[in-house]
Structures are given as C-alpha cells and as structure tokens.
Amino acid sequence: PGAHRVALAAYRGQVxxxxxxxxxxxxRDTVRAALREALLAEASVDVLLAYAETADGADDEEVLRLALxxxxxxxxxxxxxxxRLERMDR
Incomplete structure (x- = not known):
C-alpha cells in the first residue's frame, strides 16, 4: 500500500x-495538520475519501472538494x- 494509506491507517485520531x-x-495540532497537508498534496482519491470518514476529516470541505x-x-x-458539500453550505 502507498505511504498515505499506511499513514492514515496508523492514525488513530487525535493524540x-x-x-x-x-x-x-x-x-496534537502538528500531527493532525501534517497528515492533512500530506493527504491534500499527494493522496489518491480513495485515501482522501477514507480520511473524510474520520472525525478529523468528516467536515473538511477542502478534502471533500479535492476528492470530488x-x-x-x-x-x-x-x-x-x-x-455532503451541499449540507455543509446550508
């Protein structure tokens, strides 16, 4: 598996x-931001969608728009x- 998928699988949520x-x-903020930035920069759509299912990624509009x-x-x-994006815009 790719490095982003491994990193996301190892991430158990906020420290x-x-x-x-x-x-x-x-x-905690540094770890969360580093993971998010790495995913936004280079992750596959499948990894972005997996991140969007985590507590940290569920309401991340930028991640959802990039995946879309x-x-x-x-x-x-x-x-x-x-x-999901339409619900966020309400």
Missing part, C-alpha cells in the same frame, strides 16, 4: 483528545460527496 496541556495540544474533483465524471461516489 490525547481530552488533554489541555500546552505541549500535548501543540503536538479527482473522481471521474460518472463515478457513483460523486453523488454522496455533492450531497
């Missing part, structure tokens, strides 16, 4: 999500993405 310790908050743009025009997955 210590209930912690408000400054070092932990900064590390990568799907073939007749892909059956387009309708679900369009519906």
């Amino acid at each position: 210590l999500p209930d912690s408000v310790a400054p070092g932990v908050e900064e590390f 743009g990568m799907l073939p025009p007749r892909s059956p997955r387009r309708a679900g993405l369009v519906a």
Whole structure:
C-alpha cells in the first residue's frame, strides 16, 4: 500500500483528545495538520475519501472538494460527496 494509506491507517485520531496541556495540544495540532497537508498534496482519491470518514476529516470541505474533483465524471461516489458539500453550505 502507498505511504498515505499506511499513514492514515496508523492514525488513530487525535493524540490525547481530552488533554489541555500546552505541549500535548501543540503536538496534537502538528500531527493532525501534517497528515492533512500530506493527504491534500499527494493522496489518491480513495485515501482522501477514507480520511473524510474520520472525525478529523468528516467536515473538511477542502478534502471533500479535492476528492470530488479527482473522481471521474460518472463515478457513483460523486453523488454522496455533492450531497455532503451541499449540507455543509446550508
């Protein structure tokens, strides 16, 4: 599997999500941002869609729009993405 797929599979969500310790908050944000930026830069549409199913990616409009743009025009997955984006715009 590709590096992005492996990274996403290894990502179990936010690091210590209930912690408000400054070092932990900064590390959590850094990990989340690094994964997101790597996926936006080079990931396949399948990996982007998998990320969009995580808690961090579920409401990420940029990820959804990028995935939509990568799907073939007749892909059956387009309708679900369009519906999600339309719900976000409301």
